Amino acid sequence: MEDAIGMERIKVGVLGGTGMVGQRFIQLLDRHPWFEVAEVAASERSAGRPYEEVMEGRWKLDSDIPPLVAQLQVKECTPDLDCRLVFSALDANVAGPIEEEFAQAGYVVSSNSRNHRMDPDVPLLIPEVNPDHLEVIPIQRRRWTRGGYIITNPNCSTIGLVMPLAPLHKKFGVAKVIVTTLQALSGAGYPGVASLDIIDNVIPFIGGEEAKMEAEPLKILGRLEEGRFVSAELKVSASCTRVSVRDGHLESVSVELNQKASSEDLIETWEEFDPLAGYELPSAPSPPIVVRREDDRPQPRMDRDEGRGMACVVGRVRECPILDYKFFVLSHNTIRGAAGAAILNAEYLYKKGYLS
Ligand SMILES: NC(=O)c1ccc[n+]([C@@H]2O[C@H](COP(=O)([O-])OP(=O)(O)OC[C@H]3O[C@@H](n4cnc5c(N)ncnc54)[C@H](OP(=O)(O)O)[C@@H]3O)[C@@H](O)[C@H]2O)c1
Numbered sequence: 001m002e003d004a005i006g007m008e009r010i011k012v013g014v015l016g017g018t019g020m021v022g023q024r025f026i027q028l029l030d031r032h033p034w035f036e037v038a039e040v041a042a043s044e045r046s047a048g049r050p051y052e053e054v055m056e057g058r059w060k061l062d063s064d065i066p067p068l069v070a071q072l073q074v075k076e077c078t079p080d081l082d083c084r085l086v087f088s089a090l091d092a093n094v095a096g097p098i099e100e101e102f103a104q105a106g107y108v109v110s111s112n113s114r115n116h117r118m119d120p121d122v123p124l125l126i127p128e129v130n131p132d133h134l135e136v137i138p139i140q141r142r143r144w145t146r147g148g149y150i151i152t153n154p155n156c157s158t159i160g161l162v163m164p165l166a167p168l169h170k171k172f173g174v175a176k177v178i179v180t181t182l183q184a185l186s187g188a189g190y191p192g193v194a195s196l197d198i199i200d201n202v203i204p205f206i207g208g209e210e211a212k213m214e215a216e217p218l219k220i221l222g223r224l225e226e227g228r229f230v231s232a233e234l235k236v237s238a239s240c241t242r243v244s245v246r247d248g249h250l251e252s253v254s255v256e257l258n259q260k261a262s263s264e265d266l267i268e269t270w271e272e273f274d275p276l277a278g279y280e281l282p283s284a285p286s287p288p289i290v291v292r293r294e295d296d297r298p299q300p301r302m303d304r305d306e307g308r309g310m311a312c313v314v315g316r317v318r319e320c321p322i323l324d325y326k327f328f329v330l331s332h333n334t335i336r337g338a339a340g341a342a343i344l345n346a347e348y349l350y351k352k353g354y355l356s
Pocket of ligand 1: 077094189333
């Protein structure tokens with residue numbers, strides 16, 4: 001199908017299209033100028049019925065299911081879908097081998113799942129931060145026979161952390177980071193955490209999350225040297241909590257810098273950061289980092305939709321008596337932290353000719 005300006009849109013599929021992140025993909029891809037959802041796939045429990053029927057009682061977003069997707073038959077996650085690109089929002093228990101099957105069959109896989117993020121030949125991409133990491137794709141393609149490959153986006157709390165760290169690291173060098181997260185309920189999928197466990201409560205544990213937050217930034221901020229990822233030399237210590245917020249992960253961050261800087265230098269660095277300006281990617285926020293100067297921002301309910309959920313909002317920048325500076329950052333976990341990030345990654349691939 002063509003868009004309003006007559007461009008033939010690229011057919012895409014959504015693996016795990018029935019989950020929390022999967023439905024975000026369907027919502028964000030509605031009327032996308034370059035991509036058109038042609039296939040939705042999930043487990044055999046959902047396969048064989050129209051998407052609208054499968055999602056009865058499960059669609060949790062404010063907008064309605066887009067009519068063209070509502071009619072699609074949900075398929076199983078086998079690599080015989082009529083599309084070139086698949087977004088993966090699969091449960092991590094099954095994502096690993098399914099994504100490999102698709103790459104092997106020649107599909108481009110833009111994945112949200114953790115399974116392949118740390119593979120030595122898979123980019124863990126934030127287009128504003130490490131676009132050069134795509135240069136590892138030709139190496140990965142040697143693993144598959146039909147030209148497919150996998151790219152991944154970071155964990156939903158990693159992305160909120162790395163966005164403000166990246167320009168600081170480039171300009172001043174970041175040596176140490178201590179981060180405590182206050183993570184939203186939608187990050188746990190649906191039905192997620194039982195209401196009786198989370199109302200009037202904070203849960204100081206999210207399985208596997210702290211390890212991801214401590215490892216992923218080192219790969220993303222690291223260098224690609226002769227086809228090998230070299231980790232950035234910084235240390236991250238993370239503590240992750242689940243709080244009673246629907247969407248939007250808030251993080252309290254302290255950083256030690258290698259070079260002296262004032263708090264105004266930090267703010268100026270963030271406000272100048274807009275590396276995708278001029279690329280005209282439909283999902284790219286401009287600017288990607290918004291700095292709030294009020295004492296009581298960012299807040300999940302007020303700030304998570306900044307930049308259509310794709311911007312990170314930083315606030316309360318102040319001196320830290322132990323490290324150098326501390327601040328809060330907020331990012332929308334199912335948009336910038338999941339579906340929106342994978343779509344932006346695919347837009348960047350398209351712009352750079354990796355989808356042809
Ligand atoms: N929620 C977030 O904020 C967030 C952020 C970043 C990354 N992620 C990652 O994104 C992925 C999806 O998360 P979610 O929160 O959307 O989970 P979810 O709501 O539990 O959805 C999981 C999806 O995987 C499908 N699935 C489960 N078992 C399957 C199987 N054996 N074969 C094929 N499909 C199967 C489900 O299909 P059925 O409906 O048919 O069961 C559903 O579509 C996870 O890897 C998660 O770690 C989530």
